[in-house]
Amino acid sequence: MINDVILMNGYGAYVWSAFSFTLISFTTLYFVTKAQLLKEQKRFASKFGSLNEQQARTASLQNINREILLNTSKI
Amino acid sequence: MFKYFEPNKIFAITSKAPKYVLFLFVVVLVIGLSEALFLSPEDYKQSDAVRIMYVHVPAAWISLGIFSSLAFLSVGSFVFKNKNFALISKSLAPSGFVFNIVALITGSIWGKPTWGTWWAWDARITSMLILALFYGMYLLAWRIYEDKEQVIKITSMIAILGAINVPIIKYSVDWWNTLHQMPSINVLSNTSVHISMLIPLGIMTAAFALFSLLIFLMKYNTELIKVKNKGLDRL
Numbered sequence: 001m002i003n004d005v006i007l008m009n010g011y012g013a014y015v016w017s018a019f020s021f022t023l024i025s026f027t028t029l030y031f032v033t034k035a036q037l038l039k040e041q042k043r044f045a046s047k048f049g050s051l052n053e054q055q056a057r058t059a060s061l062q063n064i065n066r067e068i069l070l071n072t073s074k075i
Numbered sequence: 076m077f078k079y080f081e082p083n084k085i086f087a088i089t090s091k092a093p094k095y096v097l098f099l100f101v102v103v104l105v106i107g108l109s110e111a112l113f114l115s116p117e118d119y120k121q122s123d124a125v126r127i128m129y130v131h132v133p134a135a136w137i138s139l140g141i142f143s144s145l146a147f148l149s150v151g152s153f154v155f156k157n158k159n160f161a162l163i164s165k166s167l168a169p170s171g172f173v174f175n176i177v178a179l180i181t182g183s184i185w186g187k188p189t190w191g192t193w194w195a196w197d198a199r200i201t202s203m204l205i206l207a208l209f210y211g212m213y214l215l216a217w218r219i220y221e222d223k224e225q226v227i228k229i230t231s232m233i234a235i236l237g238a239i240n241v242p243i244i245k246y247s248v249d250w251w252n253t254l255h256q257m258p259s260i261n262v263l264s265n266t267s268v269h270i271s272m273l274i275p276l277g278i279m280t281a282a283f284a285l286f287s288l289l290i291f292l293m294k295y296n297t298e299l300i301k302v303k304n305k306g307l308d309r310l
Contacts, residue, residue, distance in 0.1 A: 005112075005113065008122075008123035008126070009122045009123045010122075011122060011124040011126075011188055014124055014127065014185065014187060014188050015123055015124065015126045015127055017184055018127045018131070018181040019108070019112065019126075019130055021177065021180050021181065021184070022130045022134070022177050022181060025176065026173075026286055029173050030289070033290055033293045033294055033297070034293060036294075036297050037296055037297045040301055040304065043300075043304055044303060044304050047304060047307045047308070048307060059306075059307060062083065062303075063083060063087070064083045064086045064299070064303060067086050067087055067090055068086075068090075068300055068303060071090050
């Protein structure tokens, strides 16, 4: 039974390599994209942290800035 | 109408959506893989080699769909002068490129047992390779050019020029004699693929579409945060 699944009538090497390549490509793209997102979120948090009180208050007026900070705090 | 799609308004949704899309993608992918690898029948001619279809065909469909979207968004960017269109296009391109590469590589792997060769310079395969080159140029242009106005113009031109290749890919098997088989699935007429193979194909297509949505959302959020980072510099 397991041999049938692995060998696939002699086409196992082709089928498994095609599926493996696809899944490896997906995993790589997911983690590269995730790493880029985390890097930008951390950059935003560090820049926001270096603002003075007046600048921080101005930046906080924008909803999107508050959302980014909220997501960054969950990292 | 576009005011409802302004980044500031939709970020609250796009920042929360990825975790739900990831969950849905994993569920649909597991069902799709079980169907594609174990439950669907083998082909009477190709035997188990036909299972490669379940990754090759959805990858090709989605890479073509994403490139067509890039072209439409680029036209929209020119007509409406809306920079958000360029941001959406930039976020869609990476997954489109990966799907294109997956379609080429899995097609090559499928070619060996069915045609006896890894590669042939036939119309369908060559036009898909040209699409990969257009994707490559598109992504490279975003990296090379720093001036925002200039890069939007150049990438839009690449997407619009590359879109000429999309119908060529679609009709290449009708217009030329190729090794590639004729289309088996047609929305407007009868499809020659049995329902037992159409179901896993549909599930895998849904899984791939969810994955491209997931990557798009993550990339779009990254681009929005980059814009906001520049905004903080100006304070």
